[in-house]
Amino acid sequence: MNLTKMGNSRLSSFYDTHLPLAHKKSVFEKAWKMEDENLDKVCMNRFRSPLDLNHWMMRYYNLAHGNFEPFNVDKMGKYYDFYKMEDSLAEICDAIKTKQRPVLVINDTLDTSDESVFESYKTKVQEAFEVILPDKCSFERN
Numbered sequence: 195m196n197l198t199k200m201g202n203s204r205l206s207s208f209y210d211t212h213l214p215l216a217h218k219k220s221v222f223e224k225a226w227k228m229e230d231e232n233l234d235k236v237c238m239n240r241f242r243s244p245l246d247l248n249h250w251m252m253r254y255y256n257l258a259h260g261n262f263e264p265f266n267v268d269k270m271g272k273y274y275d276f277y278k279m280e281d282s283l284a285e286i287c288d289a290i291k292t293k294q295r296p297v298l299v300i301n302d303t304l305d306t307s308d309e310s311v312f313e314s315y316k317t318k319v320q321e322a323f324e325v326i327l328p329d330k331c332s333f334e335r336n
Contacts, residue, residue, distance in 0.1 A: 270297055
């Protein structure tokens with residue numbers, strides 16, 4: 195907790211995960227009524243910018259209004275990041291092969307400009323997925 199939050203014991207912050215979030219259409223409709231111009235503007239952007247409103251607004255709206263059911267995000271999924279974590283490749287591949295959680299988020303940012311390192315990581319992750327998903331879906335290319 196930081197100094198600006200010390201006087202307010204009711205709400206210190208929101209915990210943001212890097213995992214999928216479920217939303218109701220009705221919350222988006224309410225948000226659009228509140229922030230119509232800003233949300234319309236964001237929809238016209240080709241790329242995200244730091245000032246864009248996004249789905250986190252809907253999540254915070256729900257949290258602030260008590261429209262949520264608590265759950266253990268650690269059971270649902272895990273976030274992995276390659277950035278400066280070369281040793282984690284084996285852990286990530288093991289998590290994929292053993293289906294440790296229903297959702298895995300893998301950030302593919304590496305602390306290197308060496309394209310061959312990225313390619314080797316990508317190959318190992320693809321091989322791990324091929325262990326649990328050996329057959330291609332009908333919409334995958336040959």
